[in-house]
Amino acid sequence: MEQRSGNIFTRIDWWTVALYIGLGVMGWLAICGASHSYIETSFLEFLDQSERTGKQALWMGISMIVGILLMCVPKHTYRNISGIAYLTTLLLGILTIFIAKDIKGSHSWISIGTFSIQPAEFMKAATAMALAAFIGRREFDMKNNKDFLKCIAIILVPMIIIVGQKETGSALVYFALFLALYREGMTGIYLLMGATAIVYFVVGIKYSNEPFSELPVNIGPYAVTVLIQTFSTAMAWFWCKSRKTTLVLLIVNASGTLLSYFVAVYLIEFDIMITQYILLAFNIIYLLLMARLKKEKKNIWIAVYIVGALAFFNSCNYVMQNVLKPHQKVRIEVLLGLKEDISGAGYNVYQSKIAIGSGGMFGKGFLNGTQTKLKYVPEQDTDFIFCTIGEEQGFAGSFFVMVIFVAFILRLISLAERQNDRFGRVYGYAIASIFLFHFTINIGMVLGIMPVIGIPLPFFSYGGSSFLGFSILLFTFLRIDADREQKTQRT
Amino acid sequence: MKNHSFDTRRYILSGIVLLILAVFTLQLLSLQADNDSYKDKADSNAFYEKTIYPARGLMYDRDGKLLVYNKPSYDIMFVPRELKDIDTLALCNTLGITIDDFKERVKRVKDRRLNPGYSPYTEQELMTQLSAEEYAAFQEKLFLYPGLHVRKRSIRQYSYNAAGVLFGDIGEVSQKKIDSDPYYQRGDYIGTQGIEASYEEALRGRKGTEILLRDAHGRIQGNYRDGELDTLAIRGKDLTLSIDIELQQLGERLMKNKIGSIVAIEPATGEILCMVSSPTYDPSLLTGRERGKNHKELSKDKRKPLLNRAIMGTYPPGSTFKTSQAATFMQEGIIDCNTSFPCQGGFVLNNFRLGCHAHSSPISLKPAIATSCNAYFCWGLHRMFGSSKYSGGTKEAMNKWRDYMVSMGFGYKLGVDLPGEVRGMIPNAEFYTKHYGNYWRAVTVISIAIGQGEVTLTPLQIANLCATIANRGTFITPHIVKGIEGEELDTTYTTPRKTMVDARIYEDIAEGMRLAVTNGTCRAANLPDIEVCGKTGTAQNKGKDHSAFMGFAPMHDPKIAIAVYVENGGFGATYGVPIGALMMEQYLNDSLSDESAKKAKEMENRVIYYGTAER
Missing domain, CATH: 3.40.710.10 (DD-peptidase/beta-lactamase superfamily)
Structure with a gap:
């Protein structure tokens, strides 16, 4: 056994460990900055257990110990217990809904003595591992609909439980696991559809009431029709790889759009939306015709995509106007910049932008920020921790933190890629995607370009079980990475 | 491995990561580089410049008898955003005003036409020039009303009921004066008539400022940089009049x-x-809360007591x-x-x-x-x-x-x-x-x-x-x-x-x-x-x-x-x-x-x- 753990020690990816420690230390310092209230004088007081910084330091220590323990468990054990771990955490999650105290409407915290833990943090690791183990089975085939649906079920069940705990933000994190599926061969159409849906929504709603030059048309819907034409043409090229279809779509759509625009502007004013719908109708008919003549089934799907996109966009409008509650509508409008709501829904983000913006290029200096310390930014040491870095360390410091974070994620991707079985690779991608999702949503929210979804920034946001949860994700993978069958000796 | 065809997807995923980094960097730059507006907003958020009002200069007669001096008075200030969940009725009782009066005052403060500098985040005047006794009664209950503050000022006091038209009086500075003289801020007092007006610069002294840090709830958290940037108020200069x-x-x-x-x-x-x-007229009529009313009455008097006939x-x-x-x-x-x-x-x-x-x-x-x-x-x-x-x-x-x-x-x-x-x-x-x-x-x-x-x-x-x-x-x-x-x-x-x-x-x-x-x-x-x-x-x-x-x-x-x-x-x-x-x-x-x-x-x-x- 001695011999073996020595081996482990040399096989650990120390780059990742270094980045992890770096992020953890920077995160702890950021919490010091955020919780400093002009009263502490000695730096040692930051380690006091009655302070949040002290508690966080303790949790960081606990996480390290747990990490070392997890490093002692071999890869095959993880693989073997993944199913049980998954079911256990699911049961614990369901149990939590009933026994947890109500904290601001959330039922996700279990108190043990003075500490509270959030079982959902461990569910992430268990789900990622269960998914990796499932895909890692020899008989798994992504093209098999049954297998694919099982994958989705593995992801959706914990999501539902977490939604039951009223932690919608944390539930969304599980969508990140689709990136791992994508790497394993899930068709990119789903990701593309998701991406284009977001584009249609943002463009369509944001410019829905802005007139297009002097024509009786609003930019929003018009731009969406042009985008649908563009995407369907692109799909014909990249997906069907049919030069002829692409050329026809490109020429007809481009010339039709431009011609109708110039006619409307310079000759006779008319509703150019009509030509847009005619062009889309042409696209559908042409694609279906090509599908029939050329026996190219993919063309049908492009046609379906066009119909679906139009239906999606129009239902978005309908949902915005008729289904959403006023406060939800306001949130979306604030995010899209349609409304300045400094005191209500937009308050957090407004204050967060002020705090970051006031940091300037080089910041106000460690412990010298005014906005975060004077509590202008709510949740300044948890979800909005990045504000403190922006204010105190300026652009230089925030950029450095982001670069380190991205380096960490890219390192995880490269570790995942060097796995020689699907189990390791899927698990690697799963955790890289989870970190990426947290990073994107959290910093995007703080910078005011993502909706306000309360999820923590890994290793930075104050919170013991979140730090421990992320450490578990990382160290299990580090052990799995260390145990890979090495074909070439690493230097 | 049979999934070889998907190996290129690692570059797509890595590309997405870098794309996100690029977008965030651009947004960070737009927020932090060359953008002073956020800095100004942060300052107005966090810094509360508390004005320290100096005592106005005194006036003596030619034999050194004290003619005009100061008496402390207290203004009740409120921050509209913080004025929530308070027992308005109890407050009105303490202040001795009616609910309608209170509502009217708040409405007037919030009317941007009357009060162009209005901000719900800064102190506004609720009631001015309370006497020491009224203040004492209010002080006891101040803790009940978060968002209310007391500002100490001083009002004029006269040893003799004489020479009112010479002393002149002090009133709130006009918007015109604020626009032309940066020394004055809304709510400042300025000599409007008589010696108070002609010797305003000597009498007023110089206001001091204390730069305080204020948290999101408007609570003062201490002096910025331990008061390094604070300025002291300088007392106004005393005048000796040639009057006997x-x-x-x-x-x-x-x-x-x-x-x-x-x-x-x-x-x-x-x-x-x-x-x-x-x-x-009695010069003390033009001090305190009754000033406005008294001034109106005096100016309506057909014999024009406010007119200094000796020079006018x-x-x-x-x-x-x-x-x-x-x-x-x-x-x-x-x-x-x-x-x-x-x-x-x-x-x-x-x-x-x-x-x-x-x-x-x-x-x-x-x-x-x-x-x-x-x-x-x-x-x-x-x-x-x-x-x-x-x-x-x-x-x-x-x-x-x-x-x-x-x-x-x-x-x-x-x-x-x-x-x-x-x-x-x-x-x-x-x-x-x-x-x-x-x-x-x-x-x-x-x-x-x-x-x-x-x-x-x-x-x-x-x-x-x-x-x-x-x-x-x-x-x-x-x-x-x-x-x-x-x-x-x-x-x-x-x-x-x-x-x-x-x-x-x-x-x-x-x-x-x-x-x-x-x-x-x-x-x-x-x-x-x-x-x-x-x-x-x-x-x-x-x-x-x-x-x-x-x-x-x-x-x-x-x-x-x-x-x-x-x-x-x-x-x-x-x-x-x-x-x-x-x-x-x-x-x-x-x-x-x-x-x-x-x-x-x-x-x-x-x-x-x-x-x-x-x-």
């Missing part, structure tokens, strides 16, 4: 129930010893003006001390007649002054305006005359250190040409020689004329502040001004005025053991004549020069002389004899009925 408060009080007493003015000047220095404008009222100077005529004619060589003119009950020329009263005829200069002979000065003016000395004829003579008058301080503002002084009226040749065409002569304008007609002076100008005679030809611009703490007096108030008339001529005039007291029209001004010089004036106007007197004493090395002007008081001897005499006695002897005290009481009780017309 006892003389001022006596003057106001004597003028009770009369409209008019008394101005006394120390001839050697130009210091104003008293400046009474009647009717008066213009009156025909009547016979007091004859002294200036004598000086001019003598200096121009039109007459000398021994020149005599006939007076058979007045000035008669062809068909023109201007009446006089009974006295011996012909008459020379000094008796003419003593008896206030109208004819003598009319002849003098007639001779001057007809003199071949002036190649430009009557017009040149007229303008020469005007120059003399101006050199004596008439026709223009004297430059007293009080706001609102008016210039009075000294006509010139152009003025009459405009009115009468080219065919006017001395007889057309003859009444100016006896201080009637177009000529008007302020009581201050009459007093200054008297001081000039007392000084035998020079005067220092009259002023009411004789000392500013740690500051030199403006040279305007230390430099003597000379008239166009020689000192020896003034000596003759002084003798004439002495004769008026010993043998002439103002015998009642005689004081035992003091050589008083005087000149009465009875100025015709639309209603009953105005009663005027000017005098100085002692004749040699004069200590006081005084002008008394009582509207519709009749003969100069009726009101002007006795009041003037009492005032001089008070000042020179520091008290009144028993007999004089009785006279003063009597004078105080004399009432002139003015009816209800606007004055």
Whole structure:
């Protein structure tokens, strides 16, 4: 056994460990900055257990110990217990809904003595591992609909439980696991559809009431029709790889759009939306015709995509106007910049932008920020921790933190890629995607370009079980990475 | 591995990661680089500049008696955003106002038209100028009302119920002033009238600021950088007024129930010893919470108590003006001390007649002054305006005359250190040409020689004329502040001004005025053991004549020069002389004899009925 753990020690990816420690230390310092209230004088007081910084330091220590323990468990054990771990955490999650105290409407915290833990943090690791183990089975085939649906079920069940705990933000994190599926061969159409849906929504709603030059048309819907034409043409090229279809779509759509625009502007004013719908109708008919003549089934799907996109966009409008509650509508409008709501829904983000913006290029200096310390930014040491870095360390410091974070994620991707079985690779991608999702949503929210979804920034946001949860994700993978069958000796 | 075809997807995923980094970097740059607006917003968020108001300068009289000082007052401030969940009814009870009143106040504060600087995040005034007792009652319950703060200020307090119109008052600074002078902020107090206004910069001192850190709930978290950037408030400078408060009080007493003015000047220095404008008001009416209401009432009063008649009222100077005529004619060589003119009950020329009263005829200069002979000065003016000395004829003579008058301080503002002084009226040749065409002569304008007609002076100008005679030809611009703490007096108030008339001529005039007291029209001004010089004036106007007197004493090395002007008081001897005499006695002897005290009481009780017309 001695011999073996020595081996482990040399096989650990120390780059990742270094980045992890770096992020953890920077995160702890950021919490010091955020919780400093002009009263502490000695730096040692930051380690006091009655302070949040002290508690966080303790949790960081606990996480390290747990990490070392997890490093002692071999890869095959993880693989073997993944199913049980998954079911256990699911049961614990369901149990939590009933026994947890109500904290601001959330039922996700279990108190043990003075500490509270959030079982959902461990569910992430268990789900990622269960998914990796499932895909890692020899008989798994992504093209098999049954297998694919099982994958989705593995992801959706914990999501539902977490939604039951009223932690919608944390539930969304599980969508990140689709990136791992994508790497394993899930068709990119789903990701593309998701991406284009977001584009249609943002463009369509944001410019829905802005007139297009002097024509009786609003930019929003018009731009969406042009985008649908563009995407369907692109799909014909990249997906069907049919030069002829692409050329026809490109020429007809481009010339039709431009011609109708110039006619409307310079000759006779008319509703150019009509030509847009005619062009889309042409696209559908042409694609279906090509599908029939050329026996190219993919063309049908492009046609379906066009119909679906139009239906999606129009239902978005309908949902915005008729289904959403006023406060939800306001949130979306604030995010899209349609409304300045400094005191209500937009308050957090407004204050967060002020705090970051006031940091300037080089910041106000460690412990010298005014906005975060004077509590202008709510949740300044948890979800909005990045504000403190922006204010105190300026652009230089925030950029450095982001670069380190991205380096960490890219390192995880490269570790995942060097796995020689699907189990390791899927698990690697799963955790890289989870970190990426947290990073994107959290910093995007703080910078005011993502909706306000309360999820923590890994290793930075104050919170013991979140730090421990992320450490578990990382160290299990580090052990799995260390145990890979090495074909070439690493230097 | 069979998934080889998907190996390129690692680059797509890595690309997405880098794309996100790029987008975030751009957004970070747009927030943090070259964008001061966020910095300003952060500062206005976090820094709360607390103004520290300095104590306003005090005012003392010439003997060092404290006249004007400060009393603490308390303003209740509120931050609208923080004013939530409080028991409004209880608050209103504590403050002694009704709920409707409270709502009205909050509404007014939030009205951006009335309050352009309104922000729900900054302190706004709820109620101002609470007394120490009201504050004490409120202080006990302050903890119940988060969002309410108390701001300590001070209001003026007066030791004597006198000289209100001189002190002036303090009010909230106007938007116009804020726009033109960056020193002032909304809610600051500024002197609006009287000495408070003219010496505002000395009295106000300098405000200090404390830069405090304020958290999101408006709670103060301490001084920014331990107070390194704070500035101390500098106390306002104290003023020593030239006023003798006892003389001022006596003057106001004597003028009770009369409209008019008394101005006394120390001839050697130009210091104003008293400046009474009647009717008066209690200066403390214009402090505290009732200021607005009281001010409105005072300004509606038909007798205009807020008007300082000594510098804002213009009156025909009547016979007091004859002294200036004598000086001019003598200096121009039109007459000398021994020149005599006939007076058979007045000035008669062809068909023109201007009446006089009974006295011996012909008459020379000094008796003419003593008896206030109208004819003598009319002849003098007639001779001057007809003199071949002036190649430009009557017009040149007229303008020469005007120059003399101006050199004596008439026709223009004297430059007293009080706001609102008016210039009075000294006509010139152009003025009459405009009115009468080219065919006017001395007889057309003859009444100016006896201080009637177009000529008007302020009581201050009459007093200054008297001081000039007392000084035998020079005067220092009259002023009411004789000392500013740690500051030199403006040279305007230390430099003597000379008239166009020689000192020896003034000596003759002084003798004439002495004769008026010993043998002439103002015998009642005689004081035992003091050589008083005087000149009465009875100025015709639309209603009953105005009663005027000017005098100085002692004749040699004069200590006081005084002008008394009582509207519709009749003969100069009726009101002007006795009041003037009492005032001089008070000042020179520091008290009144028993007999004089009785006279003063009597004078105080004399009432002139003015009816209800606007004055």
